[in-house]
Amino acid sequence: MISIIIPCYNEEKNIYYLLKKIEKLKIKDSEVIVVDNKSEDRTSEVAKKFNVKVVFEKKVGKGNAIRKGVKESVGDILVFIDGDNSYSPEFIPSLINKIQSGKADIVYGSRFLKESKTKINFLRLIGNKFFSFLGFLFYQKKTDFLTGLFAIKKEKIFEINPKSRGFEIETEIFSKAVKKNLKIEHIPINYKNNKKSELNPFIDGFKIVFTLIKNKLC
Numbered sequence: 001m002i003s004i005i006i007p008c009y010n011e012e013k014n015i016y017y018l019l020k021k022i023e024k025l026k027i028k029d030s031e032v033i034v035v036d037n038k039s040e041d042r043t044s045e046v047a048k049k050f051n052v053k054v055v056f057e058k059k060v061g062k063g064n065a066i067r068k069g070v071k072e073s074v075g076d077i078l079v080f081i082d083g084d085n086s087y088s089p090e091f092i093p094s095l096i097n098k099i100q101s102g103k104a105d106i107v108y109g110s111r112f113l114k115e116s117k118t119k120i121n122f123l124r125l126i127g128n129k130f131f132s133f134l135g136f137l138f139y140q141k142k143t144d145f146l147t148g149l150f151a152i153k154k155e156k157i158f159e160i161n162p163k164s165r166g167f168e169i170e171t172e173i174f175s176k177a178v179k180k181n182l183k184i185e186h187i188p189i190n191y192k193n194n195k196k197s198e199l200n201p202f203i204d205g206f207k208i209v210f211t212l213i214k215n216k217l218c
Contacts, residue, residue, distance in 0.1 A: 001029050001030070001031070001074055001075040001076055001077075002027055002029060002030035002031070002075045002077050002078075002079060002096060003030070003031050003033060003069075003073035003074060003075030003077070003078050003079070003154075004022060004027075004030060004031070004032045004033065004079045004081065004092065005033045005035065005066065005069035005070070005073060005078060005079065005080050005081075006018070006019075006032065006033065006034045006035065006069075006080075006081055006082070006083045007035045007037060007062055007065035007066055007069065007080070007082065007083060008034055008035060008036055008037060008039060008043050008047075008065070008083035009036075009037045009038070009039055009043075009060070009062075009065075009083075009198060010039045010040055010041050010043060011039070011041075011043045011083040011084055011085075012039070012041040012042045012043050012045075012046055014083060014084045014085035014194060015034065015043055015046050015047050015083050015085070016046050016049070017085045018081070018083060018084075018085040018089065019032070019034075019047065019050045019052060020050075021085075021088070021089045021090070022089045022092070023050060023051075025089060025090070025092060025093065027092065027093065027096070030075070031052075031053060031073070031074065031075060032050070032051075032052040032053065033052065033053045033054075033055060033069050033072055033073060034047040034052050034053070034054045034055070034083070035055055035056075035057055035065040035066075035068050035069045035072075036054060036055070036056050036057070037057050037060060037061070037062070037064065037065040038056070038057070038058050038059075038060050043083070044056070053072065055068060055069070055072050059165065061165040061166040061167075062166055062167050062169055063162065063163075063164035063165040063166050063167075063168065063169035063172075064165050066080065066162070066169050067162065067169075070154070070157060073154065075154060076153065076154050076155070077096060077099050077100070077151060077152075077153060077154065078151065078152055078153075078154050078157060079092055079095060079096065079149075079150075079151045080148070080149070080150055080151070080152075081148060081149045082148030082149070084148075084194050085194050086148070086191055086192055086193055086194040087109065087147075087148055087149040087189065087190075087191055088189060088190040088191070090190075091109050091149065091187065091189045091190070092149075092151075094187050095107045095109060095149070095150065095151035095187065096151060098151070098185050098187065099151055099152075099153060103183065103185055104183045104184065104185035105152065105153050105156045105177070105182040105183045105184070106150065106151070106152040106153070106156060106173075106177050106182055106183070106184050106185075107150060107151045107152075107184075107185045107186065107187060108143050108144055108145060108147050108149075108150045108184070108185070108186040108187075109144075109147050109149035109150060109186070109187060109188075109189035110143060110144035110147060110186040110187065110188055110189065111128070111144050111147060111189060111191040112128070112129070112132065112144050113144075113186070113187075113188040114188070115188035116188040116189055116190065116191070117190040117191070118190070118191045118192075119191065119192045119193060120191065120193045121193060123201075124193065124197060127201060127205070128144070128146055131145075131146055131171075131205075131208055131209075131212075132144060132145065132146070134209065134212055135171075135174065135175075135212060138175075138212050138213070138216045139174075139175060139178040139212075139216070140178075141174075141178050141184055143174075143184065143186045144186065145170055145171065145173075145174035146170050146171070146208070147170070147189075147191075148170075149189055150170075152173070152177075156177070156180075156182055157173070159180060160172070160173055160176040160177060160180065162176070164207075164211065166204060166207060167198075167199045167204045167207070167208070168204065168207040168208050168210075168211045171207075171208045171211040171212055172211050172215065175211065175212055175215035175216065176215055179215065
């Protein structure tokens with residue numbers, strides 16, 4: 001069983017198009033879980049027009065939303081994709097296949113491989129490249145670990161047991177996955193920056209760097 005988990009905050013304008021694309025994929029033995037992270041718009045109402053499970057997480061923060069989605073899921077493979085329709089869901093089957101074939105425990109959809117087609121503003125590009133460099137420097141695993149599109153075995157996310165409440169959740173998952181010697185793969189994906197990021201480059205950036213260092217030392 002596959003669980004596709006979509007953390008959302010104020011995605012009324014984007015969630016319809018994302019769910020429409022996922023619906024067209026017709027992934028067998030799958031469920032879609034939309035986690036409404038205390039949105040102030042009609043995100044949940046729009047999502048309910050589709051055959052998906054809509055759940056609510058009142059504690060604001062991407063980490064809280066992701067953990068809520070994991071708790072509500074029944075699949076043994078979890079796929080995470082941001083609800084802003086920036087990531088193309090057409091690559092979800094490739095992520096799943098990597099895990100089902102036994103090649104990986106966690107697979108990242110990378111925005112920065114040669115084959116990737118990415119449209120992102122310059123400042124966000126520099127920021128993501130910087131964090132990716134730090135990840136490589138500390139963990140010797142070169143990948144786009146801040147991507148909003150990745151898949152992981154459910155048993156492995158329980159092993160990692162992420163506690164982060166905010167955007168540093170992906171960093172915690174990546175750093176702990178490396179320390180636990182999980183099999184990590186990445187595939188090229190298409191990405192088009194669809195909205196202004198909710199991530200604060202200073203506050204959240206500090207949390208990301210702190211998480212990388214903390215999990216390296218602990």
